[in-house]
Amino acid sequence: MKTALIAGVTGQDGSYLAELLLEKGYSVYGIIRRKSKADYGNAEHIKDKINFIYADMTDLVSLVNAMKVSQADEVYNLAAQSFVGTSWEQPIATANIDGFGVANMLEAIRTVKASARFYQASTSEMFGLVQEIPQTENTSFYPRSPYGVAKLYGHWITKNYRESYNLYACSGILFNHESERRGKEFVTRKITDAVARIKQGILNILELGNMDSKRDWGHAKDYVYAMWLMLQQEKPDDYVIATNETRSVREFVETAFNYVDIKIAWEGSGVDEIGRDAIAGRTIVKVNPKFFRPAEVEALLGNPAKAEKELGWKRKITFPELVRRMVGNDMALVANELNCRKL
Secondary structure, X not given: OOEEEEEOOOOHHHHHHHHHHHHOXXXXXXXXXXXXXXXXXXXXXXXXXXXXXXXXXXXXXXXXHHHHHHOOOEEEEOOOOOOHHHHHHOHHHHHHHHHHHHHHHHHHHHHHOOOOEEEEEEEHHHOOOOOOOOEOOOOOOXXXXXXXXXXXXHHXXXXXXXXXXXXXXXXXXXXXXXXXXXXXXXXXXXXXXXXHHHHOOOOOOEEEOOOOOEEOOEEHHHHHHHHHHHOOOOOOOOEEEOOOOOEEHHHHHHHHHHOOOOOEEEEOOHHHOEEEEOOOOOEEEEEOHHXXXXXXXXXXXXXXXXXXHHOOOOOOOOHHHHHHHHHHHHHHHHHHHHHHHHO
């Protein structure tokens, strides 16, 4: 039986990864931060199958202890301050967790069990002001947020430990991946939650930032499988995980509303753009400048050819299916919320 240690086990990716590893017969340990009230997040439904260890990415001693307790064969670092918008408000905390935290974990592995295999969750946000389209493992980085900068440090320190200490350490440069478990602060889940509430008549309008931003969106369940595949190879390497398709925020909105039989008619442009219910005529989408980033990342598009060839990885869940799942899940959650109010 292999043993895995997951940092960020209560998040979207961590919970899907834990499910995958449990299905494969792993003994799974998960790092969580101590709180006044236990919070297992997205791992609530499998909490009895996971061995939890209290630790923090900014505390090397606690990570050394987590390695000693788990004696993990595979370590997956999915822990992060993962909301780009918050990184401008908390740039130092983001650097400590997303950047230096990676070095702490690598040092813990090197100190306790250097034979462990390490996965680092890198991000397409490192490309930022993109230097070529599509982006590959060889594309130059140009991060446009404190989050992207911190993640770039984590990416390079992983490569450095691999080359300096001969650790099995690799990074997955994952493009945007969403799911029913995505937090509501992220634009995709904000959209699908709002669509469900507008359809149910308990929300009037959805406010968004840059409607022209384009992203390469996949489903988290597909992407955690790629993480696992990376640690099963003979030699460690870095891989872009993406769909090689790009969609605008506007297209995501249209697709989401289509699933509840609402067609959007767009009017205006820029900050004056609005989306009307094509049948009812009322405005249900508008742009709010407060949601614009200080430095925008306009378009991300990843080429996963290397992962497809060397890992045998292929995404299974299409963009329309991703949106359908998210909208369907939020429709059910909102319906349940309304039923609870009636009781």
